[in-house]
Amino acid sequence: MSQTLQAAYAAKRKARRFAVQGIYEWQMSHNPVHAIEARTRAENHMHKVDLNYYHELLTQVVAEHNALDALLVPVLDRELAALDGVELATLRLGAYELKQHLEIPYRVVLDEAIELAKYFGGADSHKYINGVLDRLAESLREAEKKQAK
Incomplete structure (x- = not known):
């Protein structure tokens, strides 16, 4: 993998980390998303973060949380109320x-979510995250999952 691709991958990974923190904060506080984003950008060194992807994830996950919950x-x-906030x-x-980024292989989405759960979540939450998203991929990425078998 070229250094440019590695840097882009790392920038997206960092965007996901900040986005999950922002989503968590929104869930707990219901602060306006723009305020969460502005504070996060002001308080962190984000020069190696894919800021466009961070903005998209934070704003769209919050905006679409009811539809995403319906999928989950x-x-x-x-x-849903029994889930840990992280x-x-x-x-x-x-x-x-x-649902929205079909260009990202479903296994990458699962791997990234597992890493987030390992970093922020409880001891075995990554296993739960993996199982839930794998089941969700059955319906959202049916053709892709069949090809992977």
């Missing part, structure tokens, strides 16, 4: 990427 509910083994933020972000 059938593949959950518990009530798990919910990570699942919403993963569901958004599965």
